[in-house]
Amino acid sequence: xxxxxxxxxxxxxxxxxxxxxxxGCPIGGVLVDNDTGEVLGExxxxxxxxxxxxxxxxxxxxxxxxxxxxRRNTTMYTTLSPCMMCTGTILQFKIQRVVVGxxxxxxxxxxxxxxRGVDVxxxxxxxxxxxxxxxxxxxxxxxLEDWGGA
Numbered sequence: 001x002x003x004x005x006x007x008x009x010x011x012x013x014x015x016x017x018x019x020x021x022x023x024g025c026p027i028g029g030v031l032v033d034n035d036t037g038e039v040l041g042e043x044x045x046x047x048x049x050x051x052x053x054x055x056x057x058x059x060x061x062x063x064x065x066x067x068x069x070x071r072r073n074t075t076m077y078t079t080l081s082p083c084m085m086c087t088g089t090i091l092q093f094k095i096q097r098v099v100v101g102x103x104x105x106x107x108x109x110x111x112x113x114x115x116r117g118v119d120v121x122x123x124x125x126x127x128x129x130x131x132x133x134x135x136x137x138x139x140x141x142x143x144l145e146d147w148g149g150a
Contacts, residue, residue, distance in 0.1 A: 003037055006123075008075070009079070009099060009123055011030045011039065011077070012029055012030045013125070013127055013128055015030070015079075016079040016080075016131060019057075020135060024045055024046065025044075025047055025135065025143070026044075026045070027056060028042070028043070028045075028057045029058040031062060031064075031071075031095075032074060032075045033073065034073045034075055040064075041064030041065030042061050043059075043064045046060060048142070053146070057080070057086075058086040071094060071095050072095075075095070075099060076099070077099045077101070079125075080106055081103045081105075081108065081110065082100070082109050084109060090113065096118065097118065097121065098110075099123060100120065101123050101128030101129075102125065102132050104132075106147075
């Protein structure tokens with residue numbers, strides 16, 4: 001059964017918190033089947049943990065979901081506004097809906113997603129916003145590195 005958006009955002013937040021507690025960037029993602037509410041994949045940013053600059057929270061969730069014939073009937077929950085790379089992946093795989101936990105610390109691609117037919121829901125969840133703000137203050141160089149450098 002499909003749960004409220006808060007339920008899946010809490011899961012994404014838990015992933016972000018896990019990444020933060022491991023010394024990495026606190027960004028989590030959860031990919032959900034729109035019909036059943038099943039979590040298909042979830043994960044967190046792995047720049048630090050894997051030394052991999054392209055495994056953002058959304059990418060980790062996609063990787064965990066694995067192969068699928070189609071992702072058209074899915075929702076991506078992400079604790080932070082998707083970067084251009086993750087936005088491109090959402091568009092490439094025709095993910096139907098994106099629910100964003102934080103557009104305060106980073107924003108910009110929501111309009112592009114909407115223009116391309118993606119249903120975008122902005123929650124600006126206080127916990128997501130606070131965790132990212134704390135991280136940006138503690139590790140500004142790592143924040144910049146994750147977003148492509150200064």
